Amino acid sequence: MSITTAFRGFLERIVFADSLENVLAIATADELDGWRDGRGGDFAHFLRLADSLALTGLGRGTGLMMSYGAYHGIDGESFPRGLFSQRAIRRTAAADADHRGRLACLDAGFLCGSRP
Numbered sequence: 001m002s003i004t005t006a007f008r009g010f011l012e013r014i015v016f017a018d019s020l021e022n023v024l025a026i027a028t029a030d031e032l033d034g035w036r037d038g039r040g041g042d043f044a045h046f047l048r049l050a051d052s053l054a055l056t057g058l059g060r061g062t063g064l065m066m067s068y069g070a071y072h073g074i075d076g077e078s079f080p081r082g083l084f085s086q087r088a089i090r091r092t093a094a095a096d097a098d099h100r101g102r103l104a105c106l107d108a109g110f111l112c113g114s115r116p
Helices: 002-015 020-024 029-036 042-052 094-100
Strands: 065-067 070-073 076-079 082-084 105-107 110-112
Antiparallel strands (some): 065 082
């Protein structure tokens, strides 16, 4: 219970600078804009950055996600290596992705390269 309480405190102090109940009550984009005006917190800061960079104008992404393989346990990776889309999962080795040049590569912690 103490971990949950501490995490809630972190969210309310650092991330949202507001109670979780108030954040969950936001139902529209206009309410979100009104809520963030003059507010501190990481989320409000992100929203201001998103507006200043016009991120909404970038459009929808490809829906293609890449996993390098993570969270190893007794039964293997919780998230196996591969490309994931809404239609299919295609497992691929990261080295294979780099050599073919058709897939993005992982370099210094960010995605780079061209789409398949």
